[in-house]
Structure formats: C-alpha cells, structure tokens
Amino acid sequence: MASTEVMTINMGPQHPSTHGVLQLVLELDGETVVKATPHIGFLHRGIEKLAEHRTYHQILPLTDRLDYLAPMHNNLGYMLAVEKLLGIEDQIPERAQVVRVLLAELTRIKSHLVWIACHALDIGAMTVFIYAFREREHIMNIYEKISGARMTSNYFRVGGLSADLPDGLEQEIRTFVDSMPGHIDTYEGLLTGNKIWQKRIQNVGVISGEDAIDLGVSGPSLRGSGVDWDLRRDNPYSGYENYDFQVCVDDGCDTWARYKIRLLEMRESCKIIYQALDKLKPGPILADCPKVCLPPKKDVVDSIEGLIHHFKIITEGFKPEKGEVYVGVENPKGEVGFYLNSDGGPRPYRMKIRPASFINLQALPKMVEGSMIADVVAVIGTLDIVLGEIDR
Amino acid sequence: MSEHRAVAPLKTEFADAVLDVVEFRGETTVTVKKEQIVEVCTFLKKELGFNFLTDLCSVDYLGQDPRFMVVYQLYSIDKNDRLRIKAPVAETDARIETVTCVWQTANWLERECWDLMGIEFVNHPDPRRILMPADWEGHPLRKDYPVQGPDREPYQGRLS
Numbered sequence: 001m002a003s004t005e006v007m008t009i010n011m012g013p014q015h016p017s018t019h020g021v022l023q024l025v026l027e028l029d030g031e032t033v034v035k036a037t038p039h040i041g042f043l044h045r046g047i048e049k050l051a052e053h054r055t056y057h058q059i060l061p062l063t064d065r066l067d068y069l070a071p072m073h074n075n076l077g078y079m080l081a082v083e084k085l086l087g088i089e090d091q092i093p094e095r096a097q098v099v100r101v102l103l104a105e106l107t108r109i110k111s112h113l114v115w116i117a118c119h120a121l122d123i124g125a126m127t128v129f130i131y132a133f134r135e136r137e138h139i140m141n142i143y144e145k146i147s148g149a150r151m152t153s154n155y156f157r158v159g160g161l162s163a164d165l166p167d168g169l170e171q172e173i174r175t176f177v178d179s180m181p182g183h184i185d186t187y188e189g190l191l192t193g194n195k196i197w198q199k200r201i202q203n204v205g206v207i208s209g210e211d212a213i214d215l216g217v218s219g220p221s222l223r224g225s226g227v228d229w230d231l232r233r234d235n236p237y238s239g240y241e242n243y244d245f246q247v248c249v250d251d252g253c254d255t256w257a258r259y260k261i262r263l264l265e266m267r268e269s270c271k272i273i274y275q276a277l278d279k280l281k282p283g284p285i286l287a288d289c290p291k292v293c294l295p296p297k298k299d300v301v302d303s304i305e306g307l308i309h310h311f312k313i314i315t316e317g318f319k320p321e322k323g324e325v326y327v328g329v330e331n332p333k334g335e336v337g338f339y340l341n342s343d344g345g346p347r348p349y350r351m352k353i354r355p356a357s358f359i360n361l362q363a364l365p366k367m368v369e370g371s372m373i374a375d376v377v378a379v380i381g382t383l384d385i386v387l388g389e390i391d392r
Numbered sequence: 393m394s395e396h397r398a399v400a401p402l403k404t405e406f407a408d409a410v411l412d413v414v415e416f417r418g419e420t421t422v423t424v425k426k427e428q429i430v431e432v433c434t435f436l437k438k439e440l441g442f443n444f445l446t447d448l449c450s451v452d453y454l455g456q457d458p459r460f461m462v463v464y465q466l467y468s469i470d471k472n473d474r475l476r477i478k479a480p481v482a483e484t485d486a487r488i489e490t491v492t493c494v495w496q497t498a499n500w501l502e503r504e505c506w507d508l509m510g511i512e513f514v515n516h517p518d519p520r521r522i523l524m525p526a527d528w529e530g531h532p533l534r535k536d537y538p539v540q541g542p543d544r545e546p547y548q549g550r551l552s
Binding site for chain 1: 417444451452465469474476495497508525532539
C-alpha cells in the first residue's frame with residue numbers, strides 16, 4: 001500500500017517571486033499546500049525605534065523607505081498625522097492639498113504598474129512586465145523633476161510641500177495621463193482574454209469578505225472580496241471629498257476579482273488626476289504656521305525671522321502638545337496608518353506604523369492552504385506585498 | 393463635540409473596568425482594565441459593530457507605574473468611525489489576555505508587540521517572535537533598550 005508523507009520545503013527568502021525577502025515554509029502533500037508559514041523580518045530596520053530619536057521633520061525620509069513603491073502615500077499619511085497632532089490640518093493651502101492628491105494618485109498608478117508587471121511575470125506573462133515598467137519610467141521621471149529623487153521622494157512637508165511644481169510639469173503629467181488608458185488597454189489585451197491567464201488566477205486565493213475583515217485585510221484585496229470600503233471616500237483627507245471617482249468593488253473574492261479591481265483603480269486614478277490638474281491654481285504651498293513649517297529658502301536667506309525659524313526647527317524641532325492621534329490613508333496596498341504619541345517633546349514618544357502589507361500577508365496562509373503550490377506564486381502577487389513595509 | 397457613541401454603553405456595561413475617557417483632536421481614547429480586555433473587545437465588536445481591528449501596539453512609559461500601555465485602534469466599517477482602547481500593563485506582570493479570539497488580525501500584531509516590547513499575550517495561538525531573530529535577547533522598542541543596539545557605544549556624530 002502506498003504511503004504518503006508531508007514534505008516541507010522552503011520558498012525564499014531568496015526567490016524571485018516573493019517580491020523581496022519573504023520566506024515561506026510550505027508543507028506539501030504532493031503538490032497541495034497543507035500548511036504555509038510566512039517568516040518575515042529580514043529587512044527590519046527598526047524605523048519605529050529610530051523615529052523616537054528624531055524630530056518630526058527628520059522622520060519623513062524614513063517613511064519613504066516603508067512602501068518604497070508608493071513613497072508619496074507614506075509621506076502623506078505621516079504628514080497628515082503630524083498636522084493632526086499639531087491641530088493645523090485645516091490650514092493647509094488649497095494648492096498644496098491638490099498637489100498632494102495629484103501625486104498620491106500618480107503614485108497609485110506607479111504602484112499598480114509594478115503590481116501588474118510582477119504579478120504577470122510571476123505567472124509567466126513576461127511581455128506585460130516590459131510595458132508596465134516603460135510607463136513607470138515616465139512617472140519616475142516626473143518624480144525626479146518634482147523632488148529630485150526617482151523613488152524616495154521626501155517631497156511633502158509639515159503644512160504643505162517642500163517646493164512648488166516645476167514649470168511645464170502639469171502639461172507633462174497631462175500628456176502621461178492621456179496615454180495611460182491606452183496602455184491599460186494594452187495590458188488588458190495581453191492578459192484579460194488570455195485563457196492561460198484566466199486559468200491561473202480564476203478561483204485562486206479565494207477569501208470571503210467576512211474572513212478578510214476578520215484578518216484585517218484592506219485596500220484592493222478587501223474590495224476584491226465584495227467589501228465596499230475605501231478611506232478616500234469614507235474618511236476623506238486632503239480634500240478627496242471634492243473629487244468624483246468610483247470605488248471599485250467586486251464580489252468574486254478571488255485573484256481574478258482583485259486583478260480587475262486594480263486595473264479599474266488605475267483608470268479611476270487617471271480621472272482624479274485630471275480633476276486635480278483642473279483644480280490646480282497658483283497660490284501658496286505652505287501653511288502660515290512659521291513655528292512648525294520650514295520656511296522657503298528665500299526667506300532663510302533674506303529675512304532674519306526666516307533664518308531664526310529655520311534654525312529653531314532644524315536644531316530643536318517643534319513641540320506638539322501632549323496627546324495621541326491616528327491617521328490612516330488609502331495606500332495602493334491598503335490602509336497605511338500612523339499612530340503618533342507625543343509627550344510634549346520635539347520627538348514623538350512613540351510612533352507606530354500600521355503596515356498594510358504586513359496585515360494583508362497574514363491572510364496568505366488562509367488563501368493558499370488546500371490549493372496547489374503553483375498558486376502560491378499567484379497569491380503572493382495578488383496580495384501586492386512590499387517587504388520594506390512589512391519589516392519596517 | 394458630542395461624546396463618542398461607544399462611551400456611554402461602555403460605562404454602563406463595564407462600570408468598574410473603564411478607567412479613563414480622553415478626547416483629543418476629535419479622537420476618543422478609552423482606557424480599560426486589562427483584566428477585562430477580552431470582554432470589552434467582544435462587546436465592542438458584537439454590540440457596537442467595531443468589526444475591524446486597525447492596529448494594535450504598545451507604549452513604554454518607563455519610570456511610570458503601570459509601565460506599559462497596550463493600544464488598540466478599532467474601526468467600524470458599517471458605522472465608519474474609530475475608537476481607541478488602551479489597557480495599562482504593569483512591568484512586574486507584563487501580561488495581557490490575547491484578543492485573537494475576537495479579531496484574527498491581532499495574531500501577528502500581538503506577536504510583534506511581544507517581540508519588540510516584551511508584553512506577553514496569554515493564550516496566544518502562536519507566541520513566537522516575528523521581526524527579530526528567534527534567539528534575539530531583549531525587546532528593542534523598550535525605552536531602556538539603546539537605539540544603537542546592545543553592547544555598542546552610542547553614535548557620537550560624524551567626526552569630520
């Protein structure tokens with residue numbers, strides 16, 4: 001009589017489809033996954049600990065390095081938390097708000113482009129990868145013109161922005177967004193009707209809406225399980241309530257549903273970017289709060305007040321009053337939140353990041369157990385995890 | 393601003409357990425006794441619809457008693473509101489009951505809390521470290537843990 005035994009294999013931490021240094025210990029019965037145990041922490045840099053030893057302004061570059069595919073969203077979430085702690089969230093000028101939304105949505109497209117590129121590549125559709133990275137390169141160039149960096153933008157500031165948009169950039173963004181729906185059609189042409197693609201992701205990685213909520217899954221992964229929840233609409237920040245957009249929901253609960261949602265989200269982001277470009281009017285980009293906002297360089301050089309404020313903010317930082325706030329924003333991966341606890345000093349007493357990928361990854365065992373080993377690759381792709389954010 | 397909808401029911405249901413209610417910047421924080429944290433969380437989920445555990449973390453108030461505070465960020469998808477629950481944990485008895493039975497999300501978050509802050513979660517289904525290596529000594533997010541790591545001189549700034 002044939003006997004069977006469970007075989008344990010390691011997938012990662014060095015594996016091309018784990019999107020970073022994720023290790024999965026898989027227990028297999030033949031090709032069926034009996035148990036999956038994720039091991040994380042290989043990229044742990046102690047950002048929360050570091051934050052306790054830095055002023056509020058100095059923490060901002062650390063947040064770029066969380067979800068490095070969507071740095072503007074991390075910057076935005078952190079800035080909103082600091083502004084709420086200071087109580088200046090209603091003093092942010094209109095132009096800064098609009099630019100924040102504009103760049104947040106551009107970043108969403110950028111992050112989703114990496115998702116579709118890597119997700120398709122993992123499953124064997126290589127062409128999409130090349131196309132999506134071509135479009136991403138345009139966004140990186142826009143990033144570079146705005147902030148000087150291609151990935152770690154570090155562009156938003158307490159009270160607004162670090163600098164105004166360079167001349168001619170609005171037209172460049174408009175040209176890019178004009179071309180984007182056509183590009184999405186191209187990806188769909190390569191994938192949506194493709195029988196292999198359909199067979200690889202339909203009814204794979206199924207998770208019900210109740211289970212997803214219980215496991216704390218958020219973002220497109222939750223909306224793919226039929227839960228109609230998007231922080232941009234339900235807890236609007238940075239003026240999202242003034243934009244007209246659809247929250248894409250699909251009750252398919254599988255990888256196919258999440259695939260369709262993210263493609264639709266890219267199209268919705270284009271709509272929001274158009275609206276933001278139309279709203280963009282000349283005006284101040286920094287709140288009038290000299291005690292907390294870093295003054296423009298011109299004031300530092302030309303006025304004694306500017307110099308003093310700059311010196312005070314850089315050397316000792318500002319001191320929010322004692323208290324605690326939590327702000328969550330709709331990152332491309334899900335809800336990214338910042339919990340700031342102030343003891344009245346110039347550094348946060350405690351900063352806790354709510355990492356969307358970390359909590360979404362927790363649902364992975366539930367989604368792969370009982371399915372084939374090849375589906376694990378599809379599920380990692382569909383969860384759209386970034387290890388920089390998981391390990392912090 | 394009016395009182396958060398959860399405060400009155402909590403005070404009625406758990407008159408002895410509610411220690412403090414604070415409102416800051418429009419956010420409500422309710423501090424409860426750690427002995428009744430599971431009952432409070434179950435009540436909040438079942439009766440008041442806080443079905444989504446957004447985050448769980450802990451704060452180290454070194455030098456104060458009780459030393460630790462475990463912080464739960466709750467969200468209700470149906471009602472679209474947030475609530476923060478805190479439970480004080482003493483240094484001498486750094487343990488609190490797990491809430492994984494209420495929200496499964498708590499599993500990894502509590503492991504992280506144990507790993508980095510050294511608070512033990514009683515009856516946790518998988519009480520291993522999560523971010524630090526399994527044989528790591530100490531809990532890095534504690535305030536008495538040096539930022540440069542153990543057995544190293546503090547960073548003095550660049551010399552050049």
